[in-house]
Amino acid sequence: MTPEAINTLVFFAWLAGAAAFVLGLHQMNSPATARNGNRLSAAGMAVAVIATLVYLLARPGGVSSIGLVIIGVGIVIGGGAGLYLARTVKMTAMPQLVSLFNAVGGGAAALVAIDDFLRVVGTEEETISTTIFVVLGVVIGCVTFTGSLVASGKLQGLVPGRPISFAGSQLLTIALAIVAIGGTVLLVAGAAGMVALSSAVTILVLAAIIVAALVFGITMVLPIGGADMPVVISLLNSFTGTAAAMAGFVINNPVLIIAGALVGASGAILTKLMADAMNRSIGNILVGGFGTGDSGSSTAGAGGDASVREVSPDDVAIQLAYAQHVIVVPGYGLAVAQAQHAVRELAELLESRGVDVKYAIHPVAGRMPGHMNVLLAEANVPYPQLKEMEEINPEFSRADVALVIGANDVTNPAARSDPGSPIYGMPILDVDQAKSVVVLKRSMGKGYAGIDNPLYADPKTGMLFADAREGLEQLVAAVKQV
Amino acid sequence: MDQQLLNALAIFLLAILVGFEVISKVPATLHTPLMSGANSIHGIVLVGAMLIAAAADDPLSYVLAFVAVAFGAANVVGGYVVTDRMLQMFRRRETPAKPKAE
Numbered sequence: 001m002t003p004e005a006i007n008t009l010v011f012f013a014w015l016a017g018a019a020a021f022v023l024g025l026h027q028m029n030s031p032a033t034a035r036n037g038n039r040l041s042a043a044g045m046a047v048a049v050i051a052t053l054v055y056l057l058a059r060p061g062g063v064s065s066i067g068l069v070i071i072g073v074g075i076v077i078g079g080g081a082g083l084y085l086a087r088t089v090k091m092t093a094m095p096q097l098v099s100l101f102n103a104v105g106g107g108a109a110a111l112v113a114i115d116d117f118l119r120v121v122g123t124e125e126e127t128i129s130t131t132i133f134v135v136l137g138v139v140i141g142c143v144t145f146t147g148s149l150v151a152s153g154k155l156q157g158l159v160p161g162r163p164i165s166f167a168g169s170q171l172l173t174i175a176l177a178i179v180a181i182g183g184t185v186l187l188v189a190g191a192a193g194m195v196a197l198s199s200a201v202t203i204l205v206l207a208a209i210i211v212a213a214l215v216f217g218i219t220m221v222l223p224i225g226g227a228d229m230p231v232v233i234s235l236l237n238s239f240t241g242t243a244a245a246m247a248g249f250v251i252n253n254p255v256l257i258i259a260g261a262l263v264g265a266s267g268a269i270l271t272k273l274m275a276d277a278m279n280r281s282i283g284n285i286l287v288g289g290f291g292t293g294d295s296g297s298s299t300a301g302a303g304g305d306a307s308v309r310e311v312s313p314d315d316v317a318i319q320l321a322y323a324q325h326v327i328v329v330p331g332y333g334l335a336v337a338q339a340q341h342a343v344r345e346l347a348e349l350l351e352s353r354g355v356d357v358k359y360a361i362h363p364v365a366g367r368m369p370g371h372m373n374v375l376l377a378e379a380n381v382p383y384p385q386l387k388e389m390e391e392i393n394p395e396f397s398r399a400d401v402a403l404v405i406g407a408n409d410v411t412n413p414a415a416r417s418d419p420g421s422p423i424y425g426m427p428i429l430d431v432d433q434a435k436s437v438v439v440l441k442r443s444m445g446k447g448y449a450g451i452d453n454p455l456y457a458d459p460k461t462g463m464l465f466a467d468a469r470e471g472l473e474q475l476v477a478a479v480k481q482v
Numbered sequence: 483m484d485q486q487l488l489n490a491l492a493i494f495l496l497a498i499l500v501g502f503e504v505i506s507k508v509p510a511t512l513h514t515p516l517m518s519g520a521n522s523i524h525g526i527v528l529v530g531a532m533l534i535a536a537a538a539d540d541p542l543s544y545v546l547a548f549v550a551v552a553f554g555a556a557n558v559v560g561g562y563v564v565t566d567r568m569l570q571m572f573r574r575r576e577t578p579a580k581p582k583a584e
Contacts, residue, residue, distance in 0.1 A: 014529075017526075021526075022500055022504060024519070024523075025501075025504045025505065025516075025519065025520065025523070026504050028515065028519050029504075029509075029512070030509075031511065031512060034512055034515060034569050035566065035569040037519070038515070038519050038522075038562065038565045038569055039566070041519060041522065041523060041562070042522070042562040045522070045523075045525065045526065045528075045558055045562070048526060048529055049528060049529060049532070049558075052532050052533065053532070056532065056533070056536045063536040064539075066538075066544065067535050067536040067537075067538060067547075070535040070538065070544060070547050070548045070551060071535050071536070071551055073548070074535070074547075074548050074549075074551025074552040074554075074555060075528075075551060076555075077555075078551060078554065078555030078556040079555040079556065079559040080559075081552075081556050082555065082557065082559035082560025083559050083560065085556075085560055085564075086559070086560040086561075086563035086564035086567065087563060087567070089564065091567075094514075094518075094564060094568065095514075097560070097564060098517065098518050098521055098561075098564065101521055101522075101525075101556065101557050101561050101564075102521050102524075102557075104553035104554075104556050105521070105524050105525055105527060105553065105557035105561075107549075107550075107553045108527045108531055108549075108550045108554040108557065109527045109530070111546050111547075111549055111550035111553070112527060112530040112534050112550050114546060115534045115538070115543055115547055115550065116534055116537075118543065119534075119537060129483065129487055233517070234517055237517055237521050237524075240521075240524045241520070241523075241524045243524075243527075244524045244526060244530070245494060245497075247530045248530065249487075249494075251530050251533055252486065252490070253529065253530060253533065254490070254493055255526060255529060256526055256527060256529060256530050257490055257493050257494050257497065258493060258494075258497040259524065259526040260497075260526065260527075261494050261495075261497035261501060262497050262498075262500060262501040262504070262520075262523060263520045263521075263523050263524040264498065265497075265498045265501025265502045265505065266501045266502075266504065266516070267517070267520060268502075269501075269505045270505065270513060270516065270520070273513065274513070361511075368514040368517065370511045370513040370514040370515065370516075371514045373511045374515070374568050374571055378571050
C-alpha cells in the first residue's frame with residue numbers, strides 16, 4: 001500500500017474509534033445496554049491505538065527504535081498499573097480511583113502539549129494558534145492533574161476532607177492567575193513576533209505557567225469539603241476532556257479533538273446534574289461554600305437537639321420484625337462503614353419473615369450519583385427493590401418503619417419547610433411521613449451541610465447510635481432472637 | 483487562520499454538541515459509571531502521547547513522552563476495566579420494575 005492509502009485507512013480507523021465513543025456513551029443511557037456501550041467504547045479505543053501504531057510503523061521513515069521502546073514499555077507499565085488498580089480496588093474506594101485515573105489523563109494531555117511545544121519552539125511552526133492551544137492544554141491539564149490528586153487524597157483520607165484554607169490564599173490565587181495570564185500573553189506576543197523572545201526565555205515562561213497551574217490545581221481543591229468532591233471530580237473530568245481536545249489541536253489529531261470535546265461536554269452536564277441534586281451551584285462549591293467535610297466526627301450540637309429518643313437494637317428488631325412495610329434509606333455512612341452486605345443480610349432476614357423491604361435511593365446517596373446503587377448491587381441486593389426518590393416518596397406514608405442508615409441531609413425536612421435553611425429546596429426523601437423512623441448513625445454529628453436535622457427530634461423517631469455495620473450486625477442478631 | 487485549523491474548530495464544536503445531547507438523557511443511577519466511562523474516553527490522549535513519543539529526539543522529550551504514554555495507558559486500561567466492574571453489577575436489571583407490593 002502507498003503511504004497515502006495507509007494514511008487514509010488510519011484516518012478512517014480514528015473516525016471509527018470516535019464513532020464508537022459516541023455510540024458507546026449513548027448506550028450507557030440505559031442499564032440494559034450500558035455494559036455493551038462501555039465495551040464498544042473500549043473497542044473503539046483499541047482500534048484508535050492500533051491504527052496509530054500502524055501509522056507510525058508504516059509511514060516513510062517509520063519510528064525510531066527508542067520511540068518504539070518508549071511506547072511499548074510505557075503502555076505495559078501504565079496499562080499494567082491501571083489494570084491492577086482497577087481490578088483490586090474496593091467498590092467503596094472507586095470514586096478516588098476514578099479521580100486518580102482522571103489525574104493521569106490530565107497529566108498526559110499537559111505533557112503532550114509541553115513536549116510538542118518544546119519541539120516547535122523557535123521554529124516557524126511556533127504559530128499564534130499553536131501557542132494558544134499549547135497553553136490551554138498545559139494549564140487545564142496541570143490544574144486537573146494536581147486538583148484530581150488532591151480530590152483523590154481527600155476521598156482516601158490522605159488529605160483532610162474538611163475545607164482547608166489559609167491566610168492569603170486568595171492573594172495567592174490572584175498571583176497565580178496573573179502569572180498564567182501574563183505568561184500566555186507574553187508567549188502569544190512572542191509567537192506573533194511582537195516581542196523578541198529567545199527559545200530559552202520562551203521555555204522559562206512556559207515553565208512558570210506550568211508551575212502556576214500545578215499550584216492552582218491544589219489551591220482550587222483544598223478549600224472544598226470532602227462532601228463536594230464528587231462534583232469536583234466530575235468538573236475535573238470535564239477539564240481533562242477539554243485538555244485532551246486542546247492537545248488534539250496542538251498535534252492536529254481529529255480523534256483527540258472529538259473524544260476530548262465529547263468528554264468535556266458530558267462532564268459539564270454531569271457536573272451540573274450532581275450540583276442540582278444537592279441544590280448547590282457549581283460556583284458556590286468552588287468558593288468553598290458551607291460543606292464541612294467528614295461527618296460523624298463532631299458531636300457538637302447535642303445541646304441544641306433538645307430531646308432525642310435513643311433506642312436499643314432489641315427495640316428496633318421487634319419493630320422491624322413485626323412491620324409489614326420497611327423502607328431502608330442508605331446513605332454515606334453506610335458506604336463508609338462498608339455495611340452494604342450487612343444491610344442486605346438484615347433485609348433478607350426480614351423478608352423471610354414476610355416483611356416487605358424496599359430501598360429508597362436519593363440521587364446523591366453515597367459519594368457520587370448512582371454510587372449507592374453500585375454498592376448495593378455489589379452486595380446482591382435485588383435491583384427491583386431499589387427505588388428512586390420520585391418513585392418511593394409517595395410510599396413512605398404507608399411504611400411502618402423507615403430505617404435511615406448513615407444518611408442525614410437527604411432526609412432533613414427543613415429542606416421542605418424552612419426557607420432559611422441552607423439546604424432549602426433540595427429534593428429530599430420524605431422519611432418523616434413514615435409511621436415510625438429509626439435512624440442508625442454514629443453520633444448526633446451533623447451532615448455535610450453542618451445543620452441540625454429536625455427529623456431526629458420528632459417524637460416518632462428513634463435514634464440508634466452505632467457504626468452502620470456494627471449496628472446492622474446487632475440488628476441482624478436481635479431479629480434472629482425475636 | 484489556515485483551513486486545517488478552521489476544520490478542526492468545526493469538528494470541536496460539533497463534538498461538544500453531540501456530547502451534550504448524548505449525555506443529557508442518562509438516568510441518575512448510571513451517573514457514576516457514566517463519569518467513569520467518560521473518564522476512560524479521554525484516555526484517547528494516549529494516541530497523542532504515542533505520536534509525540536515517535537517524534538521525540540532528545541532525552542527530555544523521551545522522558546516526557548514516556549510519562550505521557552504510561553499515564554495515558556493507565557487512564558485507558560484502568561478506566562475501562564473499573565467501569566466494566568461497576569456495570570457488571572447491573573446485570574440482573576433486565577426487569578426494570580416488578581409490580582408494586584399490595
